[in-house]
Amino acid sequence: MFKRVAIIGYGLIGSSIGRAIMQKNLADHMVAVDLSDDVCKTVVEMQLAHEATSSLQDGVRDCDLVILAVPVLQTGNVVAAIKDHLADGVIISDTGSVKQSVIDDVMPHLPPHAHFIPAHPIAGTEYSGPEAGFPELFENRWCIFTPTKDTDVRAVEKVTLLWEQFGADIEIMDAKRHDLVLGLTSHLPHLIAYTIVGTAVDLEDFMGEDVISFSAGGFRDFTRIAASDPVMWRDIFLTNKDAVLDLLQRFNEDLTALQRAIRNDDPDFLEDFFTRTRDVRRKIIDRGQASYPRSPIGSNRYTPRVRPRDAEPDSEA
Amino acid sequence: MFKRVAIIGYGLIGSSIGRAIMQKNLADHMVAVDLSDDVCKTVVEMQLAHEATSSLQDGVRDCDLVILAVPVLQTGNVVAAIKDHLADGVIISDTGSVKQSVIDDVMPHLPPHAHFIPAHPIAGTEYSGPEAGFPELFENRWCIFTPTKDTDVRAVEKVTLLWEQFGADIEIMDAKRHDLVLGLTSHLPHLIAYTIVGTAVDLEDFMGEDVISFSAGGFRDFTRIAASDPVMWRDIFLTNKDAVLDLLQRFNEDLTALQRAIRNDDPDFLEDFFTRTRDVRRKIIDRGQASYPRSPIGSNRYTPRVRPRDAEPDSEA
Numbered sequence: 001m002f003k004r005v006a007i008i009g010y011g012l013i014g015s016s017i018g019r020a021i022m023q024k025n026l027a028d029h030m031v032a033v034d035l036s037d038d039v040c041k042t043v044v045e046m047q048l049a050h051e052a053t054s055s056l057q058d059g060v061r062d063c064d065l066v067i068l069a070v071p072v073l074q075t076g077n078v079v080a081a082i083k084d085h086l087a088d089g090v091i092i093s094d095t096g097s098v099k100q101s102v103i104d105d106v107m108p109h110l111p112p113h114a115h116f117i118p119a120h121p122i123a124g125t126e127y128s129g130p131e132a133g134f135p136e137l138f139e140n141r142w143c144i145f146t147p148t149k150d151t152d153v154r155a156v157e158k159v160t161l162l163w164e165q166f167g168a169d170i171e172i173m174d175a176k177r178h179d180l181v182l183g184l185t186s187h188l189p190h191l192i193a194y195t196i197v198g199t200a201v202d203l204e205d206f207m208g209e210d211v212i213s214f215s216a217g218g219f220r221d222f223t224r225i226a227a228s229d230p231v232m233w234r235d236i237f238l239t240n241k242d243a244v245l246d247l248l249q250r251f252n253e254d255l256t257a258l259q260r261a262i263r264n265d266d267p268d269f270l271e272d273f274f275t276r277t278r279d280v281r282r283k284i285i286d287r288g289q290a291s292y293p294r295s296p297i298g299s300n301r302y303t304p305r306v307r308p309r310d311a312e313p314d315s316e317a
Numbered sequence: 318m319f320k321r322v323a324i325i326g327y328g329l330i331g332s333s334i335g336r337a338i339m340q341k342n343l344a345d346h347m348v349a350v351d352l353s354d355d356v357c358k359t360v361v362e363m364q365l366a367h368e369a370t371s372s373l374q375d376g377v378r379d380c381d382l383v384i385l386a387v388p389v390l391q392t393g394n395v396v397a398a399i400k401d402h403l404a405d406g407v408i409i410s411d412t413g414s415v416k417q418s419v420i421d422d423v424m425p426h427l428p429p430h431a432h433f434i435p436a437h438p439i440a441g442t443e444y445s446g447p448e449a450g451f452p453e454l455f456e457n458r459w460c461i462f463t464p465t466k467d468t469d470v471r472a473v474e475k476v477t478l479l480w481e482q483f484g485a486d487i488e489i490m491d492a493k494r495h496d497l498v499l500g501l502t503s504h505l506p507h508l509i510a511y512t513i514v515g516t517a518v519d520l521e522d523f524m525g526e527d528v529i530s531f532s533a534g535g536f537r538d539f540t541r542i543a544a545s546d547p548v549m550w551r552d553i554f555l556t557n558k559d560a561v562l563d564l565l566q567r568f569n570e571d572l573t574a575l576q577r578a579i580r581n582d583d584p585d586f587l588e589d590f591f592t593r594t595r596d597v598r599r600k601i602i603d604r605g606q607a608s609y610p611r612s613p614i615g616s617n618r619y620t621p622r623v624r625p626r627d628a629e630p631d632s633e634a
Contacts, residue, residue, distance in 0.1 A: 122534050123533075141533070184516075188516075191575060199501075199568045211501060214461075219506050220601060223601055227598035227599075248576055254519070281544035
């Protein structure tokens with residue numbers, strides 16, 4: 001499918017793409033590019049690519065595809081560093097969780113003979129680094145492309161075919177809308193999860209081991225989300241600032257209303273609020289984005305309810 | 318183990334206890350007591366007990382064990398209604414998610430010839446009703462007892478043996494501490510999850526189906542928690558009010574600090590905060606309360622990471 005592919009940033013996402021390309025033979029030559037010598041060493045030892053280099057310029061030379069899997073704030077800098085070393089007609093894509101800021105950062109540096117396809121695979125685990133990747137990471141997952149009106153259609157088609165090979169479902173979306181939707185479905189939940197785990201850490205002296213022991217009551221879910229890569233998430237919040245702050249404002253208003261209802265002993269408000277939120281879960285299940293926890297009503301047999309989309313932790317960006 | 322057991326409130330928790338007692342032959346006669354005729358009908362149709370009745374008084378007559386699995390605010394009323402119909406030496410226990418208020422509500426009504434063992438199994442799913450129960454619900458789960466200094470030791474031992482038969486791990490704890498620990502590990506996470514899903518519901522007109530489609534980025538986890546029984550949770554927040562409001566105050570302070578860091582572009586504060594929260598997840602995994610998502614570093618094979626404690630939704634109270 002491609003002659004020479006470079007993936008810059010060989011962490012969880014980058015190495016999973018690399019593994020999938022290697023496993024499915026989608027490139028003649030697969031180059032892992034990472035500024036960390038430790039990562040390059042791991043790539044060589046684990047044979048996660050045909051070649052590993054810490055030189056951006058050497059890595060991208062003669063490539064027909066370059067994928068950037070770096071924290072979003074670095075995306076523009078990386079393109080600036082490689083722009084004079086790109087082959088004619090090269091496709092550059094990325095995996096950033098925020099899209100408008102990436103487009104704004106990349107476009108000024110993009111040479112006319114290169115095509116940029118902004119992409120965001122909604123996949124991940126709470127683990128980081130090249131060891132954490134696996135080739136099935138993107139199976140049955142969404143990958144959202146946010147091309148601009150100037151984006152080359154043939155290049156979009158080629159990257160679409162690639163992600164389909166990984167087993168992903170493709171969606172095309174406007175970058176600003178992507179940032180707002182993901183702000184709500186991913187960035188705000190992560191911020192909230194980080195906060196609540198932070199609150200628990202502050203109380204650790206007093207609570208001791210009990211917080212850990214009895215974490216199954218809901219807290220455990222939050223710790224998984226709040227264990228995601230700190231640098232990646234730092235950049236997401238800084239680059240999707242407007243959407244996150246707006247959503248946070250709305251969240252705070254809702255939380256204040258619930259807080260007041262508890263303080264004032266208002267059972268009707270609470271019950272009504274908790275009833276409204278129930279339907280959302282049903283819709284997600286109906287859309288095949290989650291599954292029922294057991295076999296249908298009437299059966300007494302408990303059956304594990306793990307399906308492909310549920311088999312992964314939810315800590316995707 | 319028991320001659321005649323009545324379980325009052327035959328929903329997810331009550332019917333799961335009933336199923337486990339039936340399956341393991343722990344009682345000669347198992348009575349399901351529920352004010353809802355529909356529930357009683359279901360119990361008979363699905364043979365979830367030897368007998369179903371909507372009369373509290375008839376249900377508890379001659380029982381040596383009565384378990385209350387009703388929303389916490391109803392616990393005191395139920396004991397008041399059955400107190401003149403209890404056999405000598407009967408053990409009364411409950412499953413409420415808040416313990417101090419239950420003790421305060423029950424003790425004034427408890428006749429001297431009855432023993433009350435406050436209990437809280439940390440188990441559940443986001444589904445409700447007698448159809449949703451299953452006998453394995455409590456396997457490898459905690460059940461916390463919060464006896465007072467007056468509680469009969471032999472009665473505690475007997476209820477301990479029962480829950481051990483269900484496969485639960487027993488912990489004895491002071492009621493006030495229970496309410497604070499669970500306030501942090503369960504009640505606050507549920508309140509936050511309800512809030513964020515409520516915020517999304519408010520934005521549904523604008524976001525449309527995208528919120529559902531791209532829910533895998535973190536939001537999906539919250540919807541599961543926020544699909545739990547509304548009445549049960551209404552009562553939890555009203556009865557554990559002080560602890561919840563105090564924890565919410567701390568949570569709000571942390572959230573405000575993160576909000577300010579995003580607004581002021583403070584990368585160091587964010588990265589530092591997100592790094593601190595990572596360790597908690599590791600501790601939970603080390604304590605066997607969650608598991609690693611894949612095989613150890615060095616292996617290229619992806620292995621599903623579902624273990625008993627992870628095989629259930631986290632929506633326990």
